[in-house]
Amino acid sequence: MQQVRAVVAKSKGAPVTVETINVPDPGPGEAVVRVQACGVCHTDLHYREGGINDEFPFLLGHEAAGVVEAVGEGVENVVPGDFVVLNWRAVCGTCRACDRGEPWYCFATHNATQKMTLEDGTELSPALGIGAFAEKTLVHSGQCTKVDPEAAPEAVGLLGCGVMAGLGAAINTGNVGRGKSVAVIGCGGVGAAAVAGSRLAGAGTIIAVDIDDQKLEWARGMGATHTVNSKEQDPVEAIQALTGGFGADVVIDAVGRPETWKQAFYARDLAGTVVLVGVPTPDMKVPDLPLIDVFGRGGSLKSSWYGDCLPSRDFPMLVDLYQQGRLDLDAFVTEKVGLDDVEAAFERMHHGDVLRSVVVL
Known part of the structure; x- marks a missing residue:
């Protein structure tokens, strides 16, 4: 287990706080990712406002890129050191949508089994199964999509949600x-x-x-x-x-x-x-x-749904287009902020002052 800093919404409508959280070592099918950048998305604000569900406290952030630090038993799609964009629809491969060759509609997507917690052991609900306003996060390995490591994390991380949508x-x-x-x-x-x-x-x-x-x-x-x-x-x-x-x-x-x-x-x-x-x-x-x-x-x-995307197919292709100069992901990054600036970034987003604030770690 590791302890890292992270942005948590403890109750409906309350300002977010930066807390020390516990990140378990990865179990079977799981990966720990060192987050490099995470976009501030409206969905995170919806979580804070109780607009998704009431499973507080929430570990916010989900539009992220970073480096795989450790993997659990049975993980084959990524290894430590891989640069990845995180996704919130890790397909199962066996549900009726996957079975008929339409995995972008997967009805049984994967998340990590173990829970990250506050220091006192209170379980956290990670936003969209990711929780990436954190120095490190625990996800299912299928939520990690390997892309070109030369790409800027603050730009390609946005493919994890809003830009892909x-x-x-x-x-x-x-x-x-x-x-x-x-x-x-x-x-x-x-x-x-x-x-x-x-x-x-x-x-x-x-x-x-x-x-x-x-x-x-x-x-x-x-x-x-x-x-x-x-x-x-x-x-x-x-x-x-x-x-x-x-x-x-x-x-x-x-x-x-x-x-x-x-x-x-x-x-x-x-x-x-x-x-x-x-x-x-x-x-x-x-x-x-x-x-x-x-x-x-x-x-x-x-x-x-999520732009009807298949992350394993679409993320690498779109990162390639970005690297070729044909898709300007940099233009979506209005400002770069730190973990302590998320509440202020919510305010700027609410007023329409930014396309995306991006937390850079």
Whole structure:
């Protein structure tokens, strides 16, 4: 067992604190990873606010990269010294989704069996089964995806959650392809990544929609061809006007509210696709839509789990594109902070001042 510093949320809504925690030696199928960088994601704030569940105290952080320090019995996919990006969907290989050749939908993903604890032995709930606002963390070995060790950890660690969610919403879930028109509603970290993914996939018209001009400027830097401030323009009318009056082939809702989902529904072309990647709260309901519109407009209404990614396939490929200069992951890193700065980073994120703050250890 080792003792390290880590960021813990002890109770609902309370400011996070930096605590000394106990990290067990890895058991069968587990790995201890020395964390080098971890992004500050909205999901961590949701945990702190009790929006995920009430299993406090939480060990926050999940969007991370680092170096494998030790592995347990039976681990074959990584060895000590490997540089890895952590993922929260370590596929089982045996569930019905994996069995039918769709492991990105795996219904029985793995986490570490042992628990990290506070010094007094209180068990911690690691955010998304990772808990990486920590000098070291214990994960299932399948949560470790080996990538090029020359890559910058503060950049490629973001593939562990938000950036992968956005890229995958466009490329994997939305099937954006050459010449297609795309609109992205909400241009924070996930939405900006959906814009970048659309450009990577060869989309023709890429429309970024937000109420914040700074976020629209970031989206333009990621590849948006047009921007719409939805405080000043009706986004459905604006998207239709920019697509010959028809609507976009793919509309990605990176906000996850009933009103933005309804905008996405009506902003797409006939037979177009809506992708919901923004995470709604449990009380939100599908907006009132005439069923004839659902039938008559055709197409697909999809939700995107983690960008429908397969980490073992997608992370190394995307890191290669980053290394080639074709995917600018550095542009997502607005600031680098320390473990003691996470609470302030939450505040900046809440106010929309950053795409990503990244804790560097």
